[in-house]
Amino acid sequence: MPRSDRYHHGDLHATLLQEANQLLNEQGVEGLSLRKLAERAGVSRTAPYHHFRDKNALLCALATRAFSQLDEMINRQLRKGGSKEAIQDFVREYLRFATENPEQYELMFGRTLWKGGEPTDELKSVAYRSFRHYAEQLGGMLQGRLPANTDALRVAQASWATVHGLCRLLIDGIYVNREDMEAVSEQSVALIMAALSHSED
Amino acid sequence: MPRSDRYHHGDLHATLLQEANQLLNEQGVEGLSLRKLAERAGVSRTAPYHHFRDKNALLCALATRAFSQLDEMINRQLRKGGSKEAIQDFVREYLRFATENPEQYELMFGRTLWKGGEPTDELKSVAYRSFRHYAEQLGGMLQGRLPANTDALRVAQASWATVHGLCRLLIDGIYVNREDMEAVSEQSVALIMAALSHSED
DNA sequence: GGGTTATTTTGACAGTGTCAAGATTATTGA
């Protein structure tokens, strides 16, 4: 129970994560400073260091939570099967996930964590789990429908790259506008579906 | 002619760009500070401000130069036609361009310029030109080979997203490793080719 | 040569992440 005039905050760990998330959505990663964050939580500049080893650890915690949501969404969507409609739904949901929380998506996949500061083991684990679930589900749907010499893993990687690349271009506003979203999305699904099988749909 | 003990540097503009490029390749955007840069050029901290309005302007200049190279590469590759081999070559070259200068590629397409600091008009112009050339060449190759209800622009956007997404995943080391590069590249080409025409190849 | 302009410098300011040492409270063990 966090009271305001106490020396100990009460639940600073959770408060920090919550405020950090809000700050991230409002100003992006570059606007998220530990000092601003501490002030919002009503605490001194170095207090957060007793709950997160450093800034990188805090960001990794944020990203980890976000990957859990993504994983949940993937499992929910791909349970619907491999019809063109299901795939279309999945792509739509993925695009929604990315474009409705662009700062969060950029944090999840951006270089801030994956290049600059080393990603936490926990983050790597949950990030890979998301992809593994995607690849597994896709592999199941593709059973026997794949052309010869085609690895399901490669299809998973290539198709993820397609949707992911689309998100990046959309979010940063390069080459693809918000208005084009639906049309390009459909085209991307056509790309994926066409490669899935040279047999009929 | 830049001499060392002169008050005026002589050719600071060019020197800054050159050293900035090197610093970028060595340490990435986050390691590129104006102060380090000034020191490397043998000049005081604020000297660069008389050649670039601010840090953003300098980075935009770097990216602009890089986009020119990319544009040149695109035109060179796509002149080879629309055969599967030509497309494969193009994708290979694009991946090479991105993975051999990862920091440069991240600067070109990353949020640092497109979200954080406003991109220069010059940068926007050359960036869009690259894509326009790609779309035009692709459109030419696809003349009459496209299924009904398929816009060439959408194919250009979707296919670019595929290759671009692949580069991002590769560079940051997410989901796709360097060793998978060739295999995923081929799979991506298969994706693109399959969508290009439902007629035979 | 003198005045204008371009270039460079020093000084300063606010902001950042994070370390060290001390202050305060919670928790635990005897």
Place this chain on the structure above:
DNA sequence: TCAATAATCTTGACACTGTCAAAATAACCC
């Protein structure tokens, strides 16, 4: 119950960042 230990939080400090203002120096032009 109460002292010892651990957890939590604070103040102070340091090095680093981008950038502004004002002054110094050099080049250029008529």
